[in-house]
């Protein structure tokens with residue numbers, strides 16, 4: 001049985017004896033007499049680091065045996081060093097999750113029903129609804145608990161069944177209880193920080209509906225600090241690009257979007273005018289038939305909207321548009337005669353066909369004959 005040294009969450013280095021080492025697919029499965037490497041569990045990833053000269057790639061607990069997957073064979077006594085930067089960041093995030101879950105449980109009675117810690121953020125789920133405003137209130141309370149620097153302690157109560165705690169287990173002994181003084185009592189196997197002050201900033205990024213409850217996305221400590229640095233750098237770039245003060249960035253973007261939208265309107269009006277300048281319209285029977293040089297549907301629509309019912313417009317690039325009573329019937333006849341495609345409403349259609357101006361004019365003349 002491996003002695004679990006990670007119960008002391010601050011142990012970064014240790015010496016141990018290699019009990020077994022087996023090759024598996026080019027890697028090596030190592031069991032030690034003792035270890036400070038936390039195996040994946042409770043939603044927290046396995047610790048990484050080095051054992052002797054070998055790199056620790058994964059740590060899993062299977063049937064009570066802690067197996068380290070390493071890059072090279074090991075024997076005898078080895079010195080282990082865990083990747084403390086990553087581990088501490090996880091401890092900050094994990095303890096932050098306990099604190100926020102404890103506050104939500106106390107305030108709303110919801111249970112934490114899911115937990116996942118990713119590289120960039122952690123997500124956890126609750127079995128009840130929570131608005132963004134309520135989440136902001138919880139976040140403020142959690143950050144206050146950080147300023148209060150409350151103790152986070154681990155205990156193994158003799159009679160856990162008599163204790164009120166979250167994540168209740170069906171065990172009457174060996175239950176590891178993590179207590180955040182004044183805020184939370186929860187069963188958990190993972191390493192946590194020793195006081196809430198070490199969690200650092202707690203920031204809820206999102207609250208989304210999830211299986212009848214909510215999923216919270218959150219960052220704490222160094223993760224939150226790095227996130228803030230990234231956001232701050234982005235805002236500084238935007239300030240420079242927009243020549244705006246920090247509290248005027250949003251207004252500057254809104255102003256810019258308004259200007260773009262106005263410019264787009266002007267461009268489309270100019271394009272329509274340009275297309276209209278080459279417009280030739282001839283009345284052939286019931287239809288005013290117009291021909292344009294190159295023109296897309298947007299330009300055709302803009303022009304036909306300014307003309308009266310009973311108009312058929314053709315662009316030399318093939319697009320056409322018909323407005324007025326009988327547009328549907330005319331479109332079917334045009335499509336049949338000129339290998340066209342298109343349709344629409346009985347009194348407004350658009351499509352594309354293959355035909356020269358002379359042939360189309362002749363089509364209308366014959367229709368009228």
Ligand SMILES: [Zn+2]
Nearest residue numbers: 094188189190
């Ligand atoms: Zn925990």
